[in-house]
Amino acid sequence: MIGWTDDEARVDDVVPDDLTWGDVIPPCAQxxxxxxxxxxxxxxxxxxxxxxxxxxxxxxxxxxxxxxxVWLVDRVAQGGARELRVRTRDGVDDVSAATDLAAHGHDxxxxxxxxxxxxxxxxxxxxxxxxxxxxxxxxxxxxPSTEPRHVESSLLRAMAMSLRDVLLTERLTLAQxxxxxxxxxxxxxxxxxxxxxxxxxxxxxxxxxxxxxAELVGLRVMAPLSETTRVCSALMADxxxxxxxxxxxxxxxxxxxxxxxxxxxPLRVANAVAALVRPYVARRARVDVARAEVPMVRxxxxxxxxxxxxxxxxxxxxxxxxxxxGASACVRLRASLTARGVAIEIGAVGGVLxxxxxxxxxxxxxxxxxxxxxxxxxGAVEVGRDALGATTFRVIVPV
Numbered sequence: 158m159i160g161w162t163d164d165e166a167r168v169d170d171v172v173p174d175d176l177t178w179g180d181v182i183p184p185c186a187q188x189x190x191x192x193x194x195x196x197x198x199x200x201x202x203x204x205x206x207x208x209x210x211x212x213x214x215x216x217x218x219x220x221x222x223x224x225x226x227v228w229l230v231d232r233v234a235q236g237g238a239r240e241l242r243v244r245t246r247d248g249v250d251d252v253s254a255a256t257d258l259a260a261h262g263h264d265x266x267x268x269x270x271x272x273x274x275x276x277x278x279x280x281x282x283x284x285x286x287x288x289x290x291x292x293x294x295x296x297x298x299x300x301p302s303t304e305p306r307h308v309e310s311s312l313l314r315a316m317a318m319s320l321r322d323v324l325l326t327e328r329l330t331l332a333q334x335x336x337x338x339x340x341x342x343x344x345x346x347x348x349x350x351x352x353x354x355x356x357x358x359x360x361x362x363x364x365x366x367x368x369x370x371a372e373l374v375g376l377r378v379m380a381p382l383s384e385t386t387r388v389c390s391a392l393m394a395d396x397x398x399x400x401x402x403x404x405x406x407x408x409x410x411x412x413x414x415x416x417x418x419x420x421x422x423p424l425r426v427a428n429a430v431a432a433l434v435r436p437y438v439a440r441r442a443r444v445d446v447a448r449a450e451v452p453m454v455r456x457x458x459x460x461x462x463x464x465x466x467x468x469x470x471x472x473x474x475x476x477x478x479x480x481x482x483g484a485s486a487c488v489r490l491r492a493s494l495t496a497r498g499v500a501i502e503i504g505a506v507g508g509v510l511x512x513x514x515x516x517x518x519x520x521x522x523x524x525x526x527x528x529x530x531x532x533x534x535x536g537a538v539e540v541g542r543d544a545l546g547a548t549t550f551r552v553i554v555p556v
């Protein structure tokens with residue numbers, strides 16, 4: 158016999174009010190996408206290609222749980238330079254594996270890294286970097302998964318943006334010296350082109366100055382004690398001194414523009430170089446030339462001037478800048494006749510201690526010009542140090 162009994166239980170007691178999809182579908186174990194997106198984009202702060210690859214690899218391990226990340230970067234802008242890097246799960250660069258895999262071509266890498274790294278599942282992606290480089294990345298897992306591996310395309314785009322940021326910064330850094338060299342060459346050409354007209358203007362100024370001096374003589378006779386006469390005389394003297402300084406720079410540029418003459422006067426070249434370098438290093442050191450009688454040397458004036466400008470400037474920048482503008486150090490160019498030819502010694506005088514030590518770099522610069530000078534005329538450049546630690550140069554040119 159079947160009977161019915163009253164049951165106080167209600168439907169509300171069986172089905173809870175706070176039922177959500179989380180009670181039916183298990184939550185995803187991955188980190189929030191927004192947090193990882195910031196990590197992938199912030200990898201560019203590493204500043205170098207090696208650093209950004211390391212950060213992106215570690216972020217990929219945290220995001221997708223992969224055991225190895227393999228990078229292949231072909232730098233199109235640098236003559237096709239190829240870099241292959243392997244980063245493991247524990248945050249270590251596997252140099253041995255990278256060396257072994259570098260011997261394989263791009264098409265064979267997928268199978269080769271499976272064997273070399275012991276991974277059974279691999280996902281690959283190509284990162285768009287424009288004309289900077291071509292980049293491919295492989296994510297490998299050693300343990301098989303029952304579900305397909307999912308690598309979010311938004312994070313791959315973030316990886317590409319970080320790589321592009323670093324590569325563009327490297328390109329700009331490499332381009333700056335070339336741009337500076339081109340700018341200096343352009344300025345030098347403009348100065349050489351303007352030198353003739355500047356010399357003509359100076360000649361006209363000298364003629365006008367002579368006429369004014371003649372008029373001033375009459376004023377001195379007529380009113381020798383007049384304040385006007387004294388002021389005019391002082392202004393004329395100042396104007397002539399400034400004109401002479403301008404004349405030194407103009408004549409230096411005009412003289413050093415000569416690239417056809419195979420002989421040059423080393424003393425005249427040294428004076429022209431001193432006139433050009435003085436304003437540039439005025440806050441660090443004075444530049445002067447010791448008077449000496451030396452014969453002509455067998456080298457183009459423009460090229461000898463290039464050597465002296467570089468070496469004189471390198472010595473002057475070793476001293477601190479003076480806030481008042483009066484430099485205590487002095488760089489002197491001294492020419493003398495030796496058995497090997499004319500030796501032009503460049504060094505600091507005055508007993509001032511050098512503020513910076515760049516002797517290793519000076520040694521390298523001296524070796525470069527030594528090879529160049531030996532090829533051009535059989536000369537030499539010797540690098541030394543004075544008692545206070547400042548670099549000294551000795552340029553030897555055959556007569």
